[in-house]
Amino acid sequence: MLTFRYLQLDVFPASRGGGNPLGVVVDARGLSTADMQRFAAWTNLVETTFLLPAEDAAASYRLRIFTPTAEIPFAGHPTVGSAHAALDSGFVRAHEGRLIQQCGAGLLPIRIEGTGDAREISVQAPPAQILSEGVEDGSLRAALGFRELGLLPPAFVEGGRRWWVAELADENAVRSWQPNHAAIQGLARADACLGLCVFARCANAAYELVVRAFPAGAGIVEDPASGAANGLIAAYIAQREPQGQLARGYRVSQGREMGHDAAITIRIDADSAVWVGGRTNTIIDGAVTWM
Numbered sequence: 216m217l218t219f220r221y222l223q224l225d226v227f228p229a230s231r232g233g234g235n236p237l238g239v240v241v242d243a244r245g246l247s248t249a250d251m252q253r254f255a256a257w258t259n260l261v262e263t264t265f266l267l268p269a270e271d272a273a274a275s276y277r278l279r280i281f282t283p284t285a286e287i288p289f290a291g292h293p294t295v296g297s298a299h300a301a302l303d304s305g306f307v308r309a310h311e312g313r314l315i316q317q318c319g320a321g322l323l324p325i326r327i328e329g330t331g332d333a334r335e336i337s338v339q340a341p342p343a344q345i346l347s348e349g350v351e352d353g354s355l356r357a358a359l360g361f362r363e364l365g366l367l368p369p370a371f372v373e374g375g376r377r378w379w380v381a382e383l384a385d386e387n388a389v390r391s392w393q394p395n396h397a398a399i400q401g402l403a404r405a406d407a408c409l410g411l412c413v414f415a416r417c418a419n420a421a422y423e424l425v426v427r428a429f430p431a432g433a434g435i436v437e438d439p440a441s442g443a444a445n446g447l448i449a450a451y452i453a454q455r456e457p458q459g460q461l462a463r464g465y466r467v468s469q470g471r472e473m474g475h476d477a478a479i480t481i482r483i484d485a486d487s488a489v490w491v492g493g494r495t496n497t498i499i500d501g502a503v504t505w506m
Contacts, residue, residue, distance in 0.1 A: 216504050217245050220304060223260075223499035226296040227440040229468070231496055233476030235292045235440035238263040239300040240503065243279075248286070254505055255281035261435060262293040266306055274317035275307045275325075282433055288319025289375040291442010291491050294338045298325050299495035320375045326490065335480060337492025340446030343374030345454065354405040355379055357398040362388060365415060367455055372447040377408035378428075380448050382415060386425045389415045390472055394429055396436060403432030412444040416461075423465035424448070426479075427472060439470035440477035442491045449481045449489045457487075464490075 220241040228234030238258045243251065243265035255263040260283075267277040279286060280293045298314055301307045307314060314325040316338070324339045348370045350356050355369060358379070365382030372380055379402060383389050392413065403410040410431040417425050426448065428441040438444070445467055452461050467479040482490040 217506050218502050218504045219243060221501055221503040222300045222497055224296045224299060225496040225498050226292040227477040227479050227493040228496055229476045229478035233470065235477065236260050237293055237296040239297050240265045241300060241304045241306055243267055250506060251279060251281055252286065256283045259283050261438065262290055264293045264297045266297060266301055269317050271317050271322060273315055274322055275314040276301055277317040280318065284434060289341060289443065291338060291446055292440055294323065295336045295442060295492060296495050298336045303497060335492050335494055337482065337490040340450065340489045340491055341375035343372055343447050343450035345451060346371040346373055354402040358395065358402040358411050360395060362392065370451050371406065372451050374447050374450060376443045378444050378447050379408060379411045380451055381411065381413050383413050384415065386415050386417045389413055389425050389427055396431065399429045400431040408432055412448060414448055421466065422468040423461060424467045426467050426469045437473050439473055439475035440479060442479065445479050445481060446489050446491045449483060453483045453487050453489065
């Protein structure tokens with residue numbers, strides 16, 4: 216039998232327990248792909264990750280990310296949480312406040328800012344492109360129903376993952392929405408994407424955007440804090456409103472509709488690079504025996 220250090224984390228919490236859970240196995244050498252998938256199915260978390268030594272000389276470490284049913288190339292909250300675990304376990308050290316993660320989406324830069332409970336970790340999201348815009352897609356119309364839309368038209372965006380993103384009229388429209396989950400699942404199947412993410416601009420001192428994400432394509436009803444979806448929303452806003460109030464970044468509230476309270480920080484560089492980040496808390500630090 217093999218024993219590994221195991222951390223269970225709360226990623227992007229505005230308050231303890233408010234973020235997205237993540238399991239991280241530290242230094243997972245000795246586990247096969249089948250072992251990792253079995254363990255991820257057993258934890259039954261949205262994602263479980265496995266830290267490994269880098270294979271690329273430019274990288275700090277290599278990360279493999281699993282849902283309970285499949286390995287995926289990239290996701291935001293597993294990336295941020297795994298960087299937290301890699302640092303706190305001593306698996307890696309940051310160099311001038313930077314790490315480079317090797318994963319299925321390539322080499323991704325990571326920033327570390329602050330220390331202790333105030334530390335924030337951000338990942339540079341993979342480059343995004345808008346594949347289509349508007350509501351001509353019949354599956355999208357069915358998923359949205361008759362919701363009043365916001366300033367930007369819905370868009371099909373790809374960057375590491377594929378999502379439909381749609382701006383609704385205001386914060387209340389997002390928070391009070393009762394989505395048609397079967398229609399969102401149909402959208403995910405029809406367009407081979409994760410599903411639908413809705414957002415709205417807010418007049419709130421604590422955040423500028425409210426977001427809800429429905430990754431039916433991954434078998435998840437609703438995600439309490441989605442880094443990948445927020446990265447695509449940010450890229451879409453930056454491309455369509457390069458001089459707008461949100462064009463250099465903003466704060467996101469997500470998850471309250473499902474009993475969570477997540478806070479995500481978006482930063483957008485002058486070259487349009489999108490950084491998605493926030494805080495992470497370690498909830499469980501122990502050992503796992505597997506195989």
